[in-house]
Amino acid sequence: MHNAPLTLGSNLDDFDDFYDMLSDSHNGLDESQSKMLSAQLILLLANHIGDLAVLRQAFALARINVERTLPR
Known part of the structure; x- marks a missing residue:
């Protein structure tokens, strides 16, 4: 596990x-x-990345981006 931040x-x-x-x-x-x-x-x-902290960041950011683009 690398615990590196998500590359943005x-x-x-x-x-x-x-x-x-x-x-x-x-x-x-x-x-x-x-x-x-x-x-x-x-x-x-995800298996290639292998770092759950990075994957958590990616999922959270993807969710935020989707919620910002969806009409309410």
């Missing part, structure tokens, strides 16, 4: 390539399959 600054060599890869991975999938793919990616990447 730009950390990808090529964000456009990453976005294309993410988008392409969902092509041709129905909504259910797309949700399953997203869940699989989360589990694989």
Whole structure:
């Protein structure tokens, strides 16, 4: 366990390539399959990160960001 803070600054060599890869991975999938793919990616990447403190920060921030964008 690293206990490092969540990296929030730009950390990808090529964000456009990453976005294309993410988008392409969902092509041709129905909504259910797309949700399953997203869940699989989360589990694989969470296992790779392996630090629950960092994952807690990521989940909390993602939740805050979603709640800010949803109409009430």
